[in-house]
Amino acid sequence: MTRFFLGASQEEFPPEDLLRQAVEAESAGFDGVSSSDHLQPWWQGGESGHTWPWLGAAGQATKTVPLGTGVTSVGSRYHPVMIAQAWMTMERLFPGRMFLGLGSGEALNEVPLGDPWPSIEDQIARMEEALSIIDRLWKGETITEEGRFYTLRDARLHTLAERRPPIWVSAFGEKAAGVAGRWGDGVWTLPDPESTPGVLEAFRSARGDDGGDIVFQALFSWAEDDDAAFESVRKWKGAQPADHYREDWHEPRAMYEHGEEVISDDELRQNVIVGSDVEAHVEGIRELLELGPTVIVLQNNSPDPHRAIQVYGEKVLPALRSVRA
Numbered sequence: 265m266t267r268f269f270l271g272a273s274q275e276e277f278p279p280e281d282l283l284r285q286a287v288e289a290e291s292a293g294f295d296g297v298s299s300s301d302h303l304q305p306w307w308q309g310g311e312s313g314h315t316w317p318w319l320g321a322a323g324q325a326t327k328t329v330p331l332g333t334g335v336t337s338v339g340s341r342y343h344p345v346m347i348a349q350a351w352m353t354m355e356r357l358f359p360g361r362m363f364l365g366l367g368s369g370e371a372l373n374e375v376p377l378g379d380p381w382p383s384i385e386d387q388i389a390r391m392e393e394a395l396s397i398i399d400r401l402w403k404g405e406t407i408t409e410e411g412r413f414y415t416l417r418d419a420r421l422h423t424l425a426e427r428r429p430p431i432w433v434s435a436f437g438e439k440a441a442g443v444a445g446r447w448g449d450g451v452w453t454l455p456d457p458e459s460t461p462g463v464l465e466a467f468r469s470a471r472g473d474d475g476g477d478i479v480f481q482a483l484f485s486w487a488e489d490d491d492a493a494f495e496s497v498r499k500w501k502g503a504q505p506a507d508h509y510r511e512d513w514h515e516p517r518a519m520y521e522h523g524e525e526v527i528s529d530d531e532l533r534q535n536v537i538v539g540s541d542v543e544a545h546v547e548g549i550r551e552l553l554e555l556g557p558t559v560i561v562l563q564n565n566s567p568d569p570h571r572a573i574q575v576y577g578e579k580v581l582p583a584l585r586s587v588r589a
Contacts, residue, residue, distance in 0.1 A: 266553060267295035268581060270573065271334060271481060271563030272322075275305035276499075279313035279321075285569055286322045289329070292577025296330035297322060298365065298481075298561045303341060303373040306502035307520035316350055323358040330361050334481060334561055335434045335452060337369025340379035344394035345419050348401040355425035365452050365479075366395065367434030375514040384510055388440050389413070395433070395447035402428050432479045432559075436509075438466035445470025450477025450559075455552045464556070480557040484537040485565045486545060486572040493538050494529070496567040501527045504535060536565075542575060546583045553584075 270289035301315040368387035433444035444451040487493035501523030537548035566572035
């Protein structure tokens, strides 16, 4: 049965407002809360709260919902030893609730720290090396090695948790999906009828079975007025161009301007769930269900995010669950 998580947009809302959204999402019936993990937003004038302390606050403020990132990256910002330590600590504090979304990252969040942006092949290789380190540390191993991307000297976690948080590995191509299958408990990808089947096949082939979570992420914006709902997601054009993920794009203002140049309003509408019609939101999510996800992260980018959570809790989620029943 598919679970529906609220996506908390650190790029768009201040951390205290997102904390309120997390509490409201649990009360509204969302099955979990996922937070983006960014150093910078995709546009000038956005927000950029640090996700890790926010997750601690969210764990304390909520009761039982799963919590994690969508997604944390490897690179200059986060050494894999620190990722491994952070998630063991949060799992001790909030047993049975944490998950780790892990990806290769974007130049937007790594280049400002002096990280020369690597090729796609090296991004994927670095992610796999990081996953190997996290896996061994969570098994209680002490690691000394000269890796291609990381050097460790007697690295060990001295506080472990009884449960290993599931790792959902971000993958938009078949090579990364293979890494997800080898090291992850699930694959995190964008729902696309053309590319998704190949990603899922590569993930399952690497796993050697049909198990593992399939996690989709989708932007939504609900408002009483269609124009208001759309204008609230317009800023996300900065996150749409594919080259913003492959190449060294790291200045929010330039990224948004480029997004406006190459992404039309109609194209953006095709990539988001937007508008005042609740049934249109339900139908948009039902289309995603046809691709077989076990989790859909619904990233809230509404002009009034609190009212949108209420509407989803009262109308959208019940309609989706009535279909699944």
